[in-house]
Amino acid sequence: MKRFIRIFSNGLIRENPLLMLMIGLxxxxxxxxxxxxxxxxxxxxxxxxxxxxxxxxxxRKLIPESIRIPIFIIVIAAFTTIIxxxxxxxxxxxxxxxxVFIPLIVVNCIIMGRVEGFASKKPLRDAIPDALGMGLGxxxxxxxxSAIRELLGNGTILNIRIMPDSYxxxxxxxLSPGGFFVFSLFIAFNLWLKSRLKPLEExxx
Amino acid sequence: MTLFxxxxxxxxxxxxxxxxxxxxxxxxxxxxxxxxxxxxGLAVIFVTLLATSATWPLYHFxxxxxxxxxxxxxxxxxxxxxxxQLVEFYLKKSxxxxxxxxxIYLALITTNCAILAVTFDNISKGYNFAESLVYAFGVASGFxxxxxxxxxxxxxxxxxxxxxxxKGTPILFVAASLLSMAFMGFSxxxx
Numbered sequence: 300m301k302r303f304i305r306i307f308s309n310g311l312i313r314e315n316p317l318l319m320l321m322i323g324l325x326x327x328x329x330x331x332x333x334x335x336x337x338x339x340x341x342x343x344x345x346x347x348x349x350x351x352x353x354x355x356x357x358x359r360k361l362i363p364e365s366i367r368i369p370i371f372i373i374v375i376a377a378f379t380t381i382i383x384x385x386x387x388x389x390x391x392x393x394x395x396x397x398x399v400f401i402p403l404i405v406v407n408c409i410i411m412g413r414v415e416g417f418a419s420k421k422p423l424r425d426a427i428p429d430a431l432g433m434g435l436g437x438x439x440x441x442x443x444x445s446a447i448r449e450l451l452g453n454g455t456i457l458n459i460r461i462m463p464d465s466y467x468x469x470x471x472x473x474l475s476p477g478g479f480f481v482f483s484l485f486i487a488f489n490l491w492l493k494s495r496l497k498p499l500e501e502x503x504x
Numbered sequence: 505m506t507l508f509x510x511x512x513x514x515x516x517x518x519x520x521x522x523x524x525x526x527x528x529x530x531x532x533x534x535x536x537x538x539x540x541x542x543x544x545g546l547a548v549i550f551v552t553l554l555a556t557s558a559t560w561p562l563y564h565f566x567x568x569x570x571x572x573x574x575x576x577x578x579x580x581x582x583x584x585x586x587x588x589q590l591v592e593f594y595l596k597k598s599x600x601x602x603x604x605x606x607x608i609y610l611a612l613i614t615t616n617c618a619i620l621a622v623t624f625d626n627i628s629k630g631y632n633f634a635e636s637l638v639y640a641f642g643v644a645s646g647f648x649x650x651x652x653x654x655x656x657x658x659x660x661x662x663x664x665x666x667x668x669x670x671k672g673t674p675i676l677f678v679a680a681s682l683l684s685m686a687f688m689g690f691s692x693x694x695x
Contacts, residue, residue, distance in 0.1 A: 321532060324528035325528045325529070325617050328525040368585075369582070372585060376581055399624050403621060474688065475524075475684045476685040476688065478681075479684055480677070483674040483676075483677030483681065490674070491669065
């Protein structure tokens with residue numbers, strides 16, 4: 300159980316895929332104009348990551364070394380197709396808002412990186428917490444960015460009005476420059492958080 | 505005229521990096537100096553055109569008549585990965601000099617989302633073959649342009665005083681944000 304929590308928590312801050320490893324950025328900035336989109340994208344991504352890690356970790360001893368990359372791609376592409384069609388069928392609005400970024404989950408470096416670097420070498424009981432941790436690490440950052448952008452750019456969160464009516468929405472935040480800007484603040488915040496956590500961890504050790 | 509419009513809107517107005525947030529990984533990773541960004545840019549232009557000329561006919565003459573549209577994601581990514589490998593082998597064998605300067609970029613391109621996105625866009629926007637090629641060229645040139653711009657900015661950042669909490673990667677995104685704001689000026693260029 301302790302092991303589960305340690306691997307799981309790794310993805311949340313210390314090795315957060317977006318803020319520390321700087322991978323999988325494209326979807327993180329493009330879809331985060333509204334909180335619902337950020338949440339939807341994060342959960343879709345977590346689903347694909349979890350399923351791919353489960354499949355590849357279970358079959359890791361059967362996959363020949365030399366053709367492992369094409370096999371990984373096929374597995375990831377299959378789950379991406381599934382989530383693409385599920386969203387189209389049950390959440391047509393969300394699917395439309397995220398557009399091409401759902402099929403692009405297939406080339407998201409987070410999934411390829413975790414599958415190649417983790418799931419293909421570790422047993423299933425390590426792969427599952429890793430997928431969940433990385434997936435949720437991705438999801439919280441996405442949700443955070445999109446909540447800030449929606450609140451400042453539109454005055455709402457999840458389409459519920461938060462700001463008073465007199466609030467003049469700052470259009471900057473929902474347009475693309477705002478995405479880059481809010482993300483830069485997130486990285487800066489995470490770096491600061493990490494530098495504060497470091498002495499604390501050393502004290503405990 | 506329409507071809508020119510498609511090119512301009514792909515190149516400037518809907519700039520692949522600054523407006524649509526595609527291909528951010530190479531944008532941050534490969535823009536540390538101008539030579540690198542030109543190399544990466546040329547490799548992307550080449551592969552995007554190649555990928556478009558392979559996937560467009562495949563979709564319209566094979567997948568669509570057979571009713572296999574749901575295999576689009578799977579087929580496209582495999583085609584692109586295979587193409588990149590073939591080009592790599594070919595260059596290694598017949599043009600070692602070119603391979604030495606372009607080779608490392610080719611390997612990274614398979615997971616460049618801009619290329620995959622272009623091939624999907626060509627289908628979903630209903631472009632014909634010529635329009636697809638022009639669109640692909642526009643997007644890829646736009647990629648190279650933004651990479652070069654950021655490389656230039658990064659040169660300046662090295663010698664500028666930067667607020668301590670933005671040092672390192674955060675300042676790159678602030679720079680990207682300003683570039684992106686400049687590119688918003690292009691909207692409305694094509695009606």
